Amino acid sequence: MILPMARVRILGPAKLLEPTLATLQDLELLHLAAPHEVPGLRPALVAGRAEREARQYERLAAELDALAAAGIARIAPAAQPADRPAAARWARLARRVRRQVASLDAERASLEQGRSELARYEAFAAAFADLLPRLRADGGVRTWDLLLRPEPAVLAGLRAALGEVLGEGYELVTAELPTGELAAVLLVPAREAGRVEGLLLRAGVDEMPLPPGVEGHTPAEALAGLGARRAALERELGGLDTRRAALVREHGLELGQARAAVGDRLMGMTARRLAAETPHTFVLEGWLPADDRPRLAAQLARRVPGPVVLEEVEREEWEGEPAPVVLRNPRLFRPFESLTAMMPLPAYGSIDATPFVAVFFPMFFGLVLGDVGYGLVLAAIALVLRRLGKPGTPLRSVSEVAGACAAFSVAFGLAFGELFGDLGRHLFGLHPLLFDREEELMSFLGLVLALGIVHIVLGLVLGAVNAFRGHHRRHALGSGVSAAMVVLLLVVLLAAFQVLPRSFFTPAVVVLLAVFPVLVVAEGIIAPLEFLSTLSNILSYARIMALGTASVMMAVVANQLVGTFGSVTVGVLFAVLFHLVNFAIGVFAPTIHGLRLHYVEFFGKFYSPGGVPYRPFGHWRPPRPNAA
Amino acid sequence: MEVVWITLSAALAISVPALATGWAQSRIGPAISASLAEKPELSTTAVLLVAIPETMVILGFVVAVLIMGRAGG
Numbered sequence: 001m002i003l004p005m006a007r008v009r010i011l012g013p014a015k016l017l018e019p020t021l022a023t024l025q026d027l028e029l030l031h032l033a034a035p036h037e038v039p040g041l042r043p044a045l046v047a048g049r050a051e052r053e054a055r056q057y058e059r060l061a062a063e064l065d066a067l068a069a070a071g072i073a074r075i076a077p078a079a080q081p082a083d084r085p086a087a088a089r090w091a092r093l094a095r096r097v098r099r100q101v102a103s104l105d106a107e108r109a110s111l112e113q114g115r116s117e118l119a120r121y122e123a124f125a126a127a128f129a130d131l132l133p134r135l136r137a138d139g140g141v142r143t144w145d146l147l148l149r150p151e152p153a154v155l156a157g158l159r160a161a162l163g164e165v166l167g168e169g170y171e172l173v174t175a176e177l178p179t180g181e182l183a184a185v186l187l188v189p190a191r192e193a194g195r196v197e198g199l200l201l202r203a204g205v206d207e208m209p210l211p212p213g214v215e216g217h218t219p220a221e222a223l224a225g226l227g228a229r230r231a232a233l234e235r236e237l238g239g240l241d242t243r244r245a246a247l248v249r250e251h252g253l254e255l256g257q258a259r260a261a262v263g264d265r266l267m268g269m270t271a272r273r274l275a276a277e278t279p280h281t282f283v284l285e286g287w288l289p290a291d292d293r294p295r296l297a298a299q300l301a302r303r304v305p306g307p308v309v310l311e312e313v314e315r316e317e318w319e320g321e322p323a324p325v326v327l328r329n330p331r332l333f334r335p336f337e338s339l340t341a342m343m344p345l346p347a348y349g350s351i352d353a354t355p356f357v358a359v360f361f362p363m364f365f366g367l368v369l370g371d372v373g374y375g376l377v378l379a380a381i382a383l384v385l386r387r388l389g390k391p392g393t394p395l396r397s398v399s400e401v402a403g404a405c406a407a408f409s410v411a412f413g414l415a416f417g418e419l420f421g422d423l424g425r426h427l428f429g430l431h432p433l434l435f436d437r438e439e440e441l442m443s444f445l446g447l448v449l450a451l452g453i454v455h456i457v458l459g460l461v462l463g464a465v466n467a468f469r470g471h472h473r474r475h476a477l478g479s480g481v482s483a484a485m486v487v488l489l490l491v492v493l494l495a496a497f498q499v500l501p502r503s504f505f506t507p508a509v510v511v512l513l514a515v516f517p518v519l520v521v522a523e524g525i526i527a528p529l530e531f532l533s534t535l536s537n538i539l540s541y542a543r544i545m546a547l548g549t550a551s552v553m554m555a556v557v558a559n560q561l562v563g564t565f566g567s568v569t570v571g572v573l574f575a576v577l578f579h580l581v582n583f584a585i586g587v588f589a590p591t592i593h594g595l596r597l598h599y600v601e602f603f604g605k606f607y608s609p610g611g612v613p614y615r616p617f618g619h620w621r622p623p624r625p626n627a628a
Numbered sequence: 629m630e631v632v633w634i635t636l637s638a639a640l641a642i643s644v645p646a647l648a649t650g651w652a653q654s655r656i657g658p659a660i661s662a663s664l665a666e667k668p669e670l671s672t673t674a675v676l677l678v679a680i681p682e683t684m685v686i687l688g689f690v691v692a693v694l695i696m697g698r699a700g701g
């Protein structure tokens with residue numbers, strides 16, 4: 001249900017505005033709103049100064065957020081208010097720490113690049129482990145360590161160019177590196193070095209760079225020093241980690257507390273913008289759940305050091321303004337708020353659909369899945385999800401919705417006599433309590449259409465109530481007449497097919513024809529078309545029967561697989577696999593179509609979106625990650 | 629011979645809407661995927677838009693069942 005809200009006005013001496021705001025921030029009860037315009041009232045802040053100050057705090061908050069994202073600031077509740085001296089100190093600290101972090105990051109990037117070059121050179125050295133130490137000692141030979149693109153044309157082109165310049169007087173040994181690049185060692189007589197240098201330059205062939213720390217050495221010496229260099233690099237990287245950890249230890253908590261304090265301050269500034277004052281008094285207005293009003297009054301009287309008055313704004317004064325919406329449902333229905341939350345929030349004063357979704361959604365789901373075995377498997381999954389999800393998280397809601405769906409699936413499974421399709425019938429002699437879905441398709445269709453009529457008529461009645469509450473009398477009359485016409489049409493059909501006594505037929509037709517003009521008068525000339533659309537909405541519930549029949553047929557086919565293979569083991573394996581697929585479809589399809597029946601067919605009759613979420617003025621909290 | 633026609637009618641009642649549903653979803657799918665890339669908050673609308681054409685094949689299935697019921701099978 002949507003909680004009734006009260007709009008309240010707080011008045012007091014201007015000097016008590018700050019302590020009042022601080023109290024309201026601690027209580028986290030009042031959703032602030034701009035006071036109604038009264039001559040003599042003006043905004044409590046000089047706009048230019050306030051904006052300048054807010055921008056400074058926003059910049060500081062962004063800086064602290066960046067440090068939190070970098071893992072330096074550890075968010076914690078504020079330890080002191082973010083007054084100007086504290087904010088200036090934190091800004092200096094944040095700048096200093098940010099510079100240190102940037103320097104650490106730059107050092108780390110450079111070291112990591114060195115490590116990656118080292119790894120590359122090690123791969124190169126490993127590819128020519130035998131060749132390098134032997135050949136580099138020869139003073140009459142000049143060697144190049146090369147990296148080539150892996151295309152065959154590159155290597156062939158290089159060989160052709162070398163052959164043209166040196167004939168047979170060179171050696172080119174190649175090996176593929178784990179990175180996919182082609183490594184090569186080129187050996188030529190030292191006297192030809194100049195010509196080959198120019199040739200390689202023109203061919204755009206890269207020389208293998210020596211890793212930092214071993215430049216200036218011959219490759220053979222470099223090779224020997226690789227291990228030592230790697231150890232040094234790891235030591236330096238470890239040193240950086242230590243320095244970073246020290247930074248977190250020294251300033252992390254203070255910066256995190258500063259972020260919370262600055263967030264509180266910014267929220268306070270936003271709240272202040274909504275305050276108004278005369279030369280001697282301030283005025284604050286806002287919304288809170290009507291039941292919380294006495295608590296707010298008592299706390300203000302206790303905590304604000306001076307006379308502050310809390311009065312309720314008369315409903316006539318705020319009629320038509322969008323009051324914030326708080327949904328509060330009984331514990332059993334609460335998980336289903338996650339399903340209604342997928343639609344925009346209902347407007348204040350309209351109807352919260354959650355209790356109806358909590359009843360009908362699992363029922364539709366159960367009608368489709370309708371199998372004791374599948375229901376128990378779903379219940380087990382729901383239990384596991386419940387264990388994994390913490391209270392109040394979406395995962396916990398999903399587990400509870402799944403639990404309700406499982407309960408309905410088991411109940412309808414007993415009604416239809418199904419346990420993994422017809423397996424229960426064969427193994428345990430399970431018999432349907434209601435009817436056999438596999439055989440009595442028309443009974444199933446009748447049941448779901450009857451349910452559709454109940455659902456749609458309920459939607460129309462809720463629509464009438466909603467419109468009546470919103471003072472849309474004609475629309476309320478139209479919805480009510482539509483609901484009556486659906487019922488009358490049902491009576492006519494049942495009488496025509498002699499389910500009801502034949503004597504009901506003529507009076508029902510007469511009343512139906514009599515109320516039809518009322519519908520046209522109330523809803524306009526489009527009303528007949530809308531009524532036809534309502535009837536097609538009812539037919540849409542036939543999808544429950546279609547999906548349910550498909551589900552049971554698939555389960556029966558899965559069971560038949562056991563006998564169709566030569567081996568029983570193979571047959572059972574295939575049957576289990578088929579049941580798993582059917583279970584997955586059996587969970588997915590009723591979820592999608594159950595939601596669709598609610599969002600399109602049911603909500604379309606009464607739902608009024610456009611509610612403003614209730615956001616009481618309170619303390620800053622870091623944005624919540626998607627916690628499970 | 630009558631059974632053949634009834635069976636054929638039932639087959640058409642399910643297959644033609646199935647093709648129509650497939651065609652409709654093939655147009656809706658890419659369009660809604662593109663929208664979701666820009667506005668992930670449209671996921672509820674996406675589910676509904678993809679589920680709406682399925683009404684055709686589901687009602688086709690119901691009609692096919694009714695036709696087969698008439699044939700006594």
